[in-house]
Amino acid sequence: MRGNLQRSRYAAAADACRSRFINHTAKRYAVELADFPSADWAAANRPRALRNLRIFDGVLSDRPFIAGDRFTVADITGLVALDFTRPARIAIPAEFVHLNRWRNELTARPSATA
Secondary structure: OHHHHHHHHHHHHHHHHHHHHHOOOOHHHHHHOOOOOOHHHHHHHHHHHHHHHHHHHHHOOOOOEOOEOOOOHHHHHHHHHHHOOOOOOOOOOOOOHHHHHHHHHHHOOHHHHO
16 A cells, blocks of 8 residues: 555656646647746746656666566656656756656667657
């Protein structure tokens, strides 16, 4: 049960990064989400997005994948959520070694370009 709760927290962190930040920084998504981008709101919440990325980095510090030792749908979902950092203009800091390692390994998989 505890594992499910932790996965829910990770999903919530990804959702916060995507839905709360992206729609205020990327005009392309703002229209789809029926919201208008606000540079002030995005700037105010950048620390929250980075805090959530730090959580992911911590999770990946002792395991190769989000849910443990195997590649799962959690990794696919996490990678998709992380892709939203590009239109939001969030660079993943180099200090997030585990998150960068995970992202690089997943994007190198043949299925990542499909």
